[in-house]
Amino acid sequence: xxxxxxxxxxxxxxxxxxxxxxxxxxxxxxxxxxxxxxxxxxxxxxxxxxxxxxxxxxxxxxxxxxxxxxxxxxxxxxxxxxxxxxxxxxxxxxxxxxxxxxxxxxxxxxxxxxxxxxxxxxxxxxxxxxxxxxxxxxxxxxxxxxxxxxxxxxxx
Numbered sequence: 825x826x827x828x829x830x831x832x833x834x835x836x837x838x839x840x841x842x843x844x845x846x847x848x849x850x851x852x853x854x855x856x857x858x859x860x861x862x863x864x865x866x867x868x869x870x871x872x873x874x875x876x877x878x879x880x881x882x883x884x885x886x887x888x889x890x891x892x893x894x895x896x897x898x899x900x901x902x903x904x905x906x907x908x909x910x911x912x913x914x915x916x917x918x919x920x921x922x923x924x925x926x927x928x929x930x931x932x933x934x935x936x937x938x939x940x941x942x943x944x945x946x947x948x949x950x951x952x953x954x955x956x957x958x959x960x961x962x963x964x965x966x967x968x969x970x971x972x973x974x975x976x977x978x979x980x
Contacts, residue, residue, distance in 0.1 A: 856909025861944075861953050867910065870943045871901045877939035884935045887926075907960050919967035929973040937961050 858867065875897055879888050888896070905912035916922065940961060944954050 857953060857956050858905055858908040858910035861908065861949050862947075864905070864910065866947055866949070867905050867908075868897075868901060869947050870940075870949070871897050871904055873943035873946050874900070874940045877942055878936065881935050881939055884932050884939075887928075887932070908957065919964045923968045927970045927973060928968055930969055933965060933969045 861867065861870075875888075875893060879885050899914075899916045902912055902914045903916060904910075906914040937958065941954060941958065944957060949957075
């Protein structure tokens with residue numbers, strides 16, 4: 825079982841690296857990921873849709889109960905735009921500091937990713953760009969997830 829998990833992790837890392845290197849090469853040769861997705865207008869829509877997904881997602885909605893929606897969307901827009909090549913400066917804390925002490929588990933992290941991918945899909949973002957965003961999200965996993973937590977499965 826450990827060997828299978830190790831192999832799956834290796835495959836995931838290699839896939840992410842391949843997507844990342846492809847994105848870097850494409851960015852050097854043409855428009856940024858931010859521009860290819862549709863720029864600021866679409867980025868704001870994706871962030872707003874991801875917020876709506878988060879606050880209705882049974883796995884993570886309680887994490888957002890006391891959040892200020894306007895502040896959250898502003899900071900997420902900044903980091904989304906900056907990390908995809910937009911001409912936006914991120915003014916928030918780094919991911920590790922932001923999520924320190926939150927004890928986020930794998931299931932919650934995956935729920936956030938699913939919500940973002942659904943928002944990208946809703947806004948007509950193509951598969952290549954979705955893969956590149958996924959690689960960016962996955963790259964911060966280690967700064968967000970508490971590796972010492974055991975995820976419990978929700979009963980349906």
